[in-house]
Amino acid sequence: MTHLSDEFLLAYLDGQLEKTQAAEVTQLSAVNAEVSRRIARLKRTQAQLIETFGAFARDDVTVPKAALQMGDPDAQARPQRAASQAVSRPSAEVSSSGRSPAAARQMLFVAAVFLGGLLGGYGATLLAGDPAPLPPKDTDRPASAVIAPTAWPTDIARFHSYFPRETLTPYPDAIANPELIRFQLSKITGRALTPPDFTRQGYTLYRGQTFNYRQDRMMQLTYSSKNEPPVTFYALPGAESGDSAVAVQTIGSLKGVNWVFDRVRFFITSDRSEEDLKVLAAVAQSQMTPKR
Amino acid sequence: MANFGQSQSRARDGLLAAAPRLYKFALAITANADLAQALLRGALKSLQNRKDWRQNDRDHLTEAFRRIYALWDAKLAEDPNLQKKYVPDARLFSASLLKGSLAGNAHFAKFISSLPSQQRAALYLVYGEGASYDEAADAVGLEMLALMKCLARGHVALSHWLDTRGLSEGSRQGGLDIDPSIIRERAA
Numbered sequence: 001m002t003h004l005s006d007e008f009l010l011a012y013l014d015g016q017l018e019k020t021q022a023a024e025v026t027q028l029s030a031v032n033a034e035v036s037r038r039i040a041r042l043k044r045t046q047a048q049l050i051e052t053f054g055a056f057a058r059d060d061v062t063v064p065k066a067a068l069q070m071g072d073p074d075a076q077a078r079p080q081r082a083a084s085q086a087v088s089r090p091s092a093e094v095s096s097s098g099r100s101p102a103a104a105r106q107m108l109f110v111a112a113v114f115l116g117g118l119l120g121g122y123g124a125t126l127l128a129g130d131p132a133p134l135p136p137k138d139t140d141r142p143a144s145a146v147i148a149p150t151a152w153p154t155d156i157a158r159f160h161s162y163f164p165r166e167t168l169t170p171y172p173d174a175i176a177n178p179e180l181i182r183f184q185l186s187k188i189t190g191r192a193l194t195p196p197d198f199t200r201q202g203y204t205l206y207r208g209q210t211f212n213y214r215q216d217r218m219m220q221l222t223y224s225s226k227n228e229p230p231v232t233f234y235a236l237p238g239a240e241s242g243d244s245a246v247a248v249q250t251i252g253s254l255k256g257v258n259w260v261f262d263r264v265r266f267f268i269t270s271d272r273s274e275e276d277l278k279v280l281a282a283v284a285q286s287q288m289t290p291k292r
Numbered sequence: 293m294a295n296f297g298q299s300q301s302r303a304r305d306g307l308l309a310a311a312p313r314l315y316k317f318a319l320a321i322t323a324n325a326d327l328a329q330a331l332l333r334g335a336l337k338s339l340q341n342r343k344d345w346r347q348n349d350r351d352h353l354t355e356a357f358r359r360i361y362a363l364w365d366a367k368l369a370e371d372p373n374l375q376k377k378y379v380p381d382a383r384l385f386s387a388s389l390l391k392g393s394l395a396g397n398a399h400f401a402k403f404i405s406s407l408p409s410q411q412r413a414a415l416y417l418v419y420g421e422g423a424s425y426d427e428a429a430d431a432v433g434l435e436m437l438a439l440m441k442c443l444a445r446g447h448v449a450l451s452h453w454l455d456t457r458g459l460s461e462g463s464r465q466g467g468l469d470i471d472p473s474i475i476r477e478r479a480a
Contacts, residue, residue: 005444006444006447006448007437007440007441007443007444008440010440010443010444010447011425011440014418014425014443016424016425041451041460042447044451044454044460045447045450045451045454046419046447048393048394048450048454049415049419049446049447049450050419051393052385052394052400052404052419053320053415053416053419053420054419054420056316056320056385056416056420057313057316057416057420057421059316059387060312061312061315061316061319063311063312063315063332064325064329066329066333067311067315067328067329067330067332067333067336068308068311068332068333068336069333180437180440183440184436184437187425187426187436208437209435210435210436210437
């Protein structure tokens, strides 16, 4: 943990780290002069920013009345927009009193088509009677109905199938800093988790990404190897039904292993054998002992 | 219907009460009073039918910030040269800076106004509003890690600015060191 990024140290100073992570940084800064010096430097800029933006936030400000008009907020912007459109399209400028007959015919035609469509469509709904009620939106349903414990590995496997192999190979801008990934993983799962280390299996962590999964966030970690196909690891919070052991999942050509521990769901997938995936799961399980 | 009317009126009052905070966020993004007014108007209009909106609810406030920033994004998409047309107004920041340790330093106000709008918005939310990284990332439409990079770049730029003017040491001696717990308290 000696190669800490500025981002991670900043998260420490800004009070954004989990308690255990923050305690580790505090301990490290006490014994590592370089880390201590970098923290002191960031502290100075942090203090200056708090002073500057804090004063700006506290300052009394008079909001112009025009900005508080909720009725038609675009009313003032329209003349400007109209003016800029007139500049960009001078040939389109037509005064209301001097519209050409061709333009009038065009407008009549558009109005007739619109009216026809409106009457036709609405008439059809009248003849068809009341439509069936729409199903409730995902966000309106109770959480238990949305996160079905049996369905989530299938969901994630389907989601994963949208990633072509070439997107799972290293690229220069990938966020590969393990500390930042660890920070993000802990934020998402609510547990002080460390990304699994598959170095002994020939894999290097090279990217961490977050995605939305229904009402939750989900972390995707991708590992690359010189000789083997990439491995993708998913972690997400939830699962009401308690812990579950490692289970193998096969959806189409995609194989994966999933398990639940301490209300965190895990899923590993790769184009490797079932046994290999189970080994990776065992390695991850042994390393990721969630601490509250 | 009466209840609906009452709650809508309460929400409207809440929005008006929060308007100064929202306006300052819009100023932090744009560094321009005219643009900030336009963003605030748009955000208030889009929120005016939210009868459950409460100014003391952090989620609701974050949503309002998000809408303001989304409007800014939309304006930039509509006119990529928008920022070139409007010169950032450093005076907007100098009023508050005059009370700080860099009192009277117009160059510092200029430095703040010259930061990229997204970076200034993120810095304002975290250090001015005491927002958490989650809230700030949500408001300015960034992934958490991207927000962290954005904030870190702001620190690096400021550090460089202070160094080149020989102000780093002076700031430190001026007793500017602030305990991280202050941030946590502000966020709470």
